[in-house]
Amino acid sequence: MPKVTNIALVGVGGQGIILAGKVLAQAAVNAGFDVKLAEIHGMAQRGGSVITQVRFGEQVFAPTFGNGTADYLVAFERLEALRHLPLLAEQGVLLLSDTLLQPITTATGMAAYPRNIIEQLKEKCPRFASFSAEYAAEKLGNPKVANILMLGILSTYLSDIPETAWQEALDQLIPEKYLAINKEAFATGVGLAAQQNEVAG
């Protein structure tokens, strides 16, 4: 079967993952691919764990993919990165926006937030890169654009999707008044990716 690229975006409700998924999927459409995007609405929005899956290629059947098959895992929170790590293929790339958000279970002391997540991620994933995306986004004026900033980083790995396809997707999906800052965030992500070498395991 022709190659399908599998990408999972994971994090916490409210981090803009649904929008990031839409932009990614639209960019793949603009690049001429068949695309499927799977998201979950409803309860997940109330601060719960969130996952969006995007798949593109010549022809895509299933909207979702299983463990060991993600080419890219883009995580917006440490614990969520660890939770969804089994999705990643052996040679898959993990891109982390390094934030720590206590779930209610650890905030209330019912469970302990794991201490050594970054070490575990490094150990289990040879192609792992971590970014202070929210910090960089805040410097642009709004920490919320960390989602698009991470897409900028991801875009440097997806050579099949040209820069114009991304720009068009942003034009199509971001409301006019937020467009400039989101484009800036995207460009910042591209820049950060160029600076950062993947951390070897």
Next chain:
Amino acid sequence: MKVLLSGNEAISRGAYEANVSVATAYPGTPSTEILETIRQYPEIKAQWAPNEKVALEVAIGASLGGARSLVAMKHVGLNVAADPFLTLSYTGVGGGLVLVSADDPGMHSSQNEQDNRHYARLAKVPLLEPANSQEAKDFVGIALQISEQFDTPVMLRTTTRISHSKSLVELGERRWSAQVPFEKDPAKWVMVPAHAKFRHLFVEARLEDLAEWIWRSGLNTYEFNDRSIGIITSGVAYQYVKEALPEASILKLGIAYPLCPKQIRIFANEVEKLYVVEELDPFLEEQIRMLGIEVIGKEIIPKTGELSTEIVRKAFYPEDYELFTDRPKPLPKRPPVLCAGCPHRASIYGLKRLGIRVTGDIGCYTLGALPPLSGIDSCVCMGASIGMAEGLTLADPKYAGNTVAVIGDSTFLHTGIQGLLDAVYNKARITVVILDNRTTAMTGHQDHPGTGVTLSGERTKAVNLSKLVEALGVEFVAVVDPLNQEKFKATVEEALAFDGPAVVISRHPCILKVRKKQDPYYIDPAQCTGCHACIQIGCPAISVAGCHNAINQASCIGCGLCVQICPEGAIKKVGEASA
């Protein structure tokens, strides 16, 4: 041009293109966006109903008047609408009528994972199952054609993965179709026994005609490959099969009820071993077996939860998966929580302090059943809280005057009114706390008859909850803001002491609707004794930090509930001088 649409958006587009002129629904995940996107087409009169039964009845009326209509609901919504639905099968339609049932295998946001394909069989109506967004759009038009050609309502069933997955769709134009005007025809539309007897004969004949028609409809397709494995499948399961077993031969059913026996037999004869891959119940499998055809299904395919490419592959090639047996250490869960500043937290916590029984209902507030709040004792279906509270008092008189039903405003107007009527009629000593946050929050803030705004955004009459419950005969009615805990507690205590059913309207707008952020609070470490009383309210802005607790300034919206709970007075407003 091809555009990326979710299954729900595609269904809306399909309705537009197929000349639907009336669309109704009550919200419910994963169906909600169908009506939310249909309202962008001014040609379609789209409206929310207070519940699914009324939504369907409005659509039936529109059909009677010759209009093409669509009604959408989540799977459990059809339980509520089942009464009109089953007799609608007998009357048949005027203008075409399609009922969209969005099922939720895997229960991403539902209280059960019932398989609504059974409703098609129960009602003896055709069932279409799209496998992607393109089909979701096209099947609306096809459903309406079938509806008018065979004089039947048609069920279009999606699942969460169809409704909420996006894929490419070729758009078309709106096509005109003739509207047959209302014609008086009691033998068809007045279902008294004398008429219904004949309509039942018609329904049975209709099913046979349909089975024959399916044969040439092109809705079901053969894909012959390696003939050692033949798979009958439909809906999203088809996609998993294509991916997991690219070599298999497939009979893909676009119409999953009724089956065309001839077609099934031909496929069965062409392949060595016949399988059915379907989510949830052995719906197709049992019917195929009834045809006397040998088939493997639920022996290898799970009956619970969603399927996936992985699960299907595993079912056929278990040996491939033997290696992956090590289970990772469980990580702390991240369940959804009531937002910081959510008024429901104040209501549920206030009730918990009273040490009473609390029967619950469905809505955001159901999250108050989870620890650390753990303030709700039951959740069955929309509207159940009131009848269940009454039932508790019947089981043991010690619960009389000691039991509260909590129910959201949208849920109260959905199916709570009758429960309260029963409580009045039978003199139940219960208190009903209506959690009036002025919206249907759980499903994404839809308006309802209590908000004064319609689906299209027009102003309308808002039902007055106090007057409504008074009219039902409730003699104790009070309105209180739950964020004033002292007043809330006193009001509920008064209600509990009242000799008869009492209603407390706990009113404070949903925090996501008003988005008003006041100055946040902080915990003064010098005064915090680490008693963790504030942790017990389960606010996502408060966390245990060493021996004290801390408030996250970015998430705190300054509702002030925790301040009323801290026994040490250690919680203070940022910017105010510490005492």
